[in-house]
Amino acid sequence: xxxxxxxxxxxxxxxxxxxxxxxxxxTSIDCDSLLPNYEAEPQTSAPPYLIAVSFDNFEPGxxxxxxxxxxxxxxxxxxxxxxxEIDGDVPVGTFKITDPNTKGLQCxxxxxxxxxxxxSDVKQKVTTTWIAPRDVRDLQFIATVxxxxxxxxxxxxxxxxxxTHSESVNGTGKxxxxxxxxxxx
Numbered sequence: 001x002x003x004x005x006x007x008x009x010x011x012x013x014x015x016x017x018x019x020x021x022x023x024x025x026x027t028s029i030d031c032d033s034l035l036p037n038y039e040a041e042p043q044t045s046a047p048p049y050l051i052a053v054s055f056d057n058f059e060p061g062x063x064x065x066x067x068x069x070x071x072x073x074x075x076x077x078x079x080x081x082x083x084x085e086i087d088g089d090v091p092v093g094t095f096k097i098t099d100p101n102t103k104g105l106q107c108x109x110x111x112x113x114x115x116x117x118x119x120s121d122v123k124q125k126v127t128t129t130w131i132a133p134r135d136v137r138d139l140q141f142i143a144t145v146x147x148x149x150x151x152x153x154x155x156x157x158x159x160x161x162x163x164t165h166s167e168s169v170n171g172t173g174k175x176x177x178x179x180x181x182x183x184x185x
Contacts, residue, residue: 029080031107031114032089034144034154036078042144042154048074049145051081051158058132059164063096066141066158067127075122078146082107082114083130086138086160093136096129138162 029036054065068079082091091113097104101123104112115128130141141158 029078029116029144029146031080031082031091031105034080034082034142036144036146036152038149040150040152042152047145047153047156048072048147049076049143049153049156051141051143051156053141053158053161055161056159057162057164060132060134062132064130064132064161065127066095066130067125068143068145069125070123073124074147075124076145076147077120077122078117078152079126079143080105080114080116081128081141081143083139083141085136086140088139092139093133094131096131098129099126101126102128132163136163 035042048071050069050071052067052069055062058064066081068076068081070076081095083093084090085092091107091110094110094112095102095104095115097112097115101118101121102115103118105114105116107113117123117126138160140160143156144152144154145156146152
């Protein structure tokens with residue numbers, strides 16, 4: 001009888017996470033490839049998810065609200081979100097964790113350079129805050145979104161955000177341009 005109990009316990013521990021949905025443990029999404037760590041192929045159809053941002057432009061230190069949202073009523077159980085320069089493959093900036101369904105991740109030895117799911121509950125929307133760094137070019141937010149173990153989308157992109165380069169303003173916020181009050185004609 002004891003042997004059967006061990007077998008049932010082992011069977012449940014191995015197979016129930018896959019049957020019940022997104023596994024609770026040891027599920028991660030790679031920082032570089034953005035692929036989940038289990039055997040399934042990404043969907044090739046248009047993703048039923050959208051990444052919305054609060055601004056089109058940014059300056060170093062700006063905080064930008066980033067929302068990952070399900071279109072329709074499909075929901076999602078897991079995700080991984082980063083900001084990357086166009087044609088870049090390394091996360092830029094950091095995230096301030098504001099949603100209890102999210103947690104910060106360390107990619108390329110930078111704390112909170114990516115944000116992910118904190119639990120496997122079905123979510124319709126998560127919001128986080130991204131803090132813009134110095135010296136970055138045009139960028140997009142890019143995500144992997146996991147609907148369930150068999151359905152996930154890789155490379156979902158936001159619109160492009162551009163840094164604002166104000167050459168007429170110095171570090172104090174005062175204009176460097178000279179204004180001519182008395183002009184000779």
